[in-house]
Amino acid sequence: MELWIAIIALSAVLLAQAVAAVILLFAIRKKQAGRQTPDEPLEKIESVELQDIVYTYNPGTPQAVRALDHVSVSFAPGHIVGIIGHTGSGKSTLVQMLNGLLRPESGRVLLNGKDIWEKPHRIVQVRFRVGLVMQYPDYQRFEETVEKDVSFGPRNMKLPEEEIKERAERALRFVGLDRDVMEKSPFDLSGGQKRRAAIAGVMAMQPDVLVLDEPAAGLDPRGRDIIFEGIRQYRASTGATVLIISHSMEDMASICDDLVVMDHARVLVSGPTNEIFLQPELLAGAGLDIPKVTQLLEMLRQKGVPVSSGIFTVDRAVAELSRLLGRGEGAS
Amino acid sequence: MKGFTLGQFYPSDSIVHSLDPRAKMILTILYVVCTFLCKNILAYALLLAMTLALVLLSKVPLRIILRGLRPILFVLIFTLVVNVFWTRGEVLLWEWKFIHIYYEGVMNAVFMGVRILMLIVGTCVFLTYTTTPIVLTDAIEQLLKPLKVIHLPVHEFAMMMTIAMRFIPTLAEETDKIMSAQKARGADFSSGGLVKRAKSLIPILIPLFVSSFRRADELATAMECRCYHGDKGRTRMTVLHYRWRDLVAVLALVAFGAGIILLNRFGIGYTA
Numbered sequence: 357m358e359l360w361i362a363i364i365a366l367s368a369v370l371l372a373q374a375v376a377a378v379i380l381l382f383a384i385r386k387k388q389a390g391r392q393t394p395d396e397p398l399e400k401i402e403s404v405e406l407q408d409i410v411y412t413y414n415p416g417t418p419q420a421v422r423a424l425d426h427v428s429v430s431f432a433p434g435h436i437v438g439i440i441g442h443t444g445s446g447k448s449t450l451v452q453m454l455n456g457l458l459r460p461e462s463g464r465v466l467l468n469g470k471d472i473w474e475k476p477h478r479i480v481q482v483r484f485r486v487g488l489v490m491q492y493p494d495y496q497r498f499e500e501t502v503e504k505d506v507s508f509g510p511r512n513m514k515l516p517e518e519e520i521k522e523r524a525e526r527a528l529r530f531v532g533l534d535r536d537v538m539e540k541s542p543f544d545l546s547g548g549q550k551r552r553a554a555i556a557g558v559m560a561m562q563p564d565v566l567v568l569d570e571p572a573a574g575l576d577p578r579g580r581d582i583i584f585e586g587i588r589q590y591r592a593s594t595g596a597t598v599l600i601i602s603h604s605m606e607d608m609a610s611i612c613d614d615l616v617v618m619d620h621a622r623v624l625v626s627g628p629t630n631e632i633f634l635q636p637e638l639l640a641g642a643g644l645d646i647p648k649v650t651q652l653l654e655m656l657r658q659k660g661v662p663v664s665s666g667i668f669t670v671d672r673a674v675a676e677l678s679r680l681l682g683r684g685e686g687a688s
Numbered sequence: 689m690k691g692f693t694l695g696q697f698y699p700s701d702s703i704v705h706s707l708d709p710r711a712k713m714i715l716t717i718l719y720v721v722c723t724f725l726c727k728n729i730l731a732y733a734l735l736l737a738m739t740l741a742l743v744l745l746s747k748v749p750l751r752i753i754l755r756g757l758r759p760i761l762f763v764l765i766f767t768l769v770v771n772v773f774w775t776r777g778e779v780l781l782w783e784w785k786f787i788h789i790y791y792e793g794v795m796n797a798v799f800m801g802v803r804i805l806m807l808i809v810g811t812c813v814f815l816t817y818t819t820t821p822i823v824l825t826d827a828i829e830q831l832l833k834p835l836k837v838i839h840l841p842v843h844e845f846a847m848m849m850t851i852a853m854r855f856i857p858t859l860a861e862e863t864d865k866i867m868s869a870q871k872a873r874g875a876d877f878s879s880g881g882l883v884k885r886a887k888s889l890i891p892i893l894i895p896l897f898v899s900s901f902r903r904a905d906e907l908a909t910a911m912e913c914r915c916y917h918g919d920k921g922r923t924r925m926t927v928l929h930y931r932w933r934d935l936v937a938v939l940a941l942v943a944f945g946a947g948i949i950l951l952n953r954f955g956i957g958y959t960a
């Protein structure tokens with residue numbers, strides 16, 4: 357690469373960065389009203405509910421976007437809940453309400469029935485209990501080793517040093533990263549490993565509500581399986597409520613107990629996964645599909661093959677088809 | 689954030705918008721000279737009328753211009769106060785203990801205030817409300833071209849500004865995301881002493897630098913892949929052309945300047 361082109365590019369980007377940083381610093385100074393002081397940790401979170409939430413980006417400007425429009429939804433404790441919807445439907449905005457990264461214009465965010473914005477100075481405590489893995493988690497790395505990076509959350513919780521270490525190790529085990537990765541620089545990881553490290557960074561806080569914004573987007577099937585397996589294990593060992601945003605109906609069918617369907621800044625419908633996937637017209641209206649295997653079985657049924665309905669995962673479809681084939685062979 | 693690349697650009701089809709950006713830069717310089725020429729109340733009146741005409745021609749709503757003036761309100765008031773209280777003159781208007789207010793001071797303050805206001809409104813209408821920053825850097829490059837003879841990297845500098853402008857919103861968005869990601873892990877940027885606060889910025893700054901370097905690297909590669917090789921033999925997609933209206937605008941402003949000089953000669957009222 358020619359040096360002078362690199363120099364132009366670098367100075368341009370750094371200049372832009374400096375301007376952007378200054379703008380944002382001014383923005384934070386305005387936004388951060390109540391000071392955040394260390395405080396008693398919150399009790400374990402049993403129920404999560406959003407009541408009539410409205411949120412607008414850039415309010416009062418020509419670029420105003422209503423991202424949440426009177427959204428009310430509650431999440432069953434201990435369930436894995438999927439949030440689906442076309443791009444721009446407000447999923448990421450919705451989950452940022454839950455840990456107080458965004459403050460609703462109107463409406464309430466209730467944890468155990470208490471509004472999190474009643475005591476704004478305790479919002480950090482809310483973030484420890486509701487762990488959010490952001491949509492592009494590659495952004496957050498900054499320490500020299502993966503282990504230290506994963507310890508960032510527990511360290512902010514001011515836990516004793518041994519406990520921090522123990523939690524970091526445990527979290528890394530959940531996502532299947534082993535000892536030799538722990539000592540590596542977080543910048544030397546592969547894409548899938550980075551993603552797993554970021555998830556571990558939130559799991560290390562041992563939140564009661566774990567929220568993952570597209571945890572598996574852009575990963576290969578194996579990477580995806582590892583992540584979903586880690587999430588299942590986390591839920592099994594802590595009893596946490598887990599919310600997952602994903603565009604893959606197949607993943608959602610296989611992992612989620614319940615689904616929340618979003619469409620144009622509203623919640624279209626929510627309920628158990630198998631009930632939602634029985635309404636393909638409704639999903640199509642929101643720009644979504646039912647899982648591919650379900651579509652396939654539906655086509656078979658229309659051709660007169662007696663497959664049973666309500667099958668959304670490949671495993672169950674295989675079982676069903678081999679049952680049918682087995683019987684068919686037996687008859688002939 | 690999204691509106692930032694456009695600066696305060698106000699899209700419209702007015703005559704001022706359609707002037708050549710180079711001409712607008714020249715006009716701005718002439719205009720600034722005009723504001724400094726004004727000496728008496730008649731000249732200032734002409735300046736005011738001229739600026740008002742400019743605003744009307746540009747079709748930028750007065751409301752938007754007034755809103756843009758809010759940040760300089762403090763500077764303006766400060767100048768007024770300093771001028772009123774610190775100018776010594778002959779005609780004493782009011783006196784109380786050590787405070788003396790002279791007629792000259794009041795007039796000076798008024799003139800100064802109008803001058804600052806007109807300066808800002810005029811330059812903003814020419815350079816920000818009716819011209820996008822990208823076009824402006826292009827114009828600067830063209831105007832400064834002669835400096836290449838003494839080996840100043842004019843083109844490179846303009847290129848850098850253009851790219852920076854393009855990247856500000858992207859990077860601001862990225863900074864926002866990094867901050868959210870760290871806040872989600874309990875990062876606290878606002879409590880503690882100065883040292884603690886400075887330290888709390890590290891989790892933002894390091895990812896920012898890393899991503900800036902990565903972006904710069906990608907950008908340089910992309911530029912080379914498109915055979916960017918500086919301005920030698922480089923042609924432009926949009927070539928700037930002077931048109932008649934540019935000349936007319938410049939001449940009109942020169943005429944106004946002459947008018948101001950003429951009006952300065954009438955010794956009416958206070959003369960600065």
Ligand SMILES: Nc1ncnc2c1ncn2[C@@H]1O[C@H](COP(=O)(O)OP(=O)(O)OP(=O)(O)O)[C@@H](O)[C@H]1O
Nearest residue numbers: 413414421423441442443444445446447448449450
């Ligand atoms: N920082 C922001 N500034 C302005 N508008 C935003 C911002 N973030 C999101 N939006 C807008 O708010 C709306 C909802 O965005 P959101 O990110 O919640 O969608 P999403 O459902 O997560 O989409 P995706 O599936 O693409 O991640 C979109 O129209 C988007 O353009």
Ligand SMILES: [Mg+2]
Nearest residue numbers: 447448491569
């Ligand atoms: Mg999103």
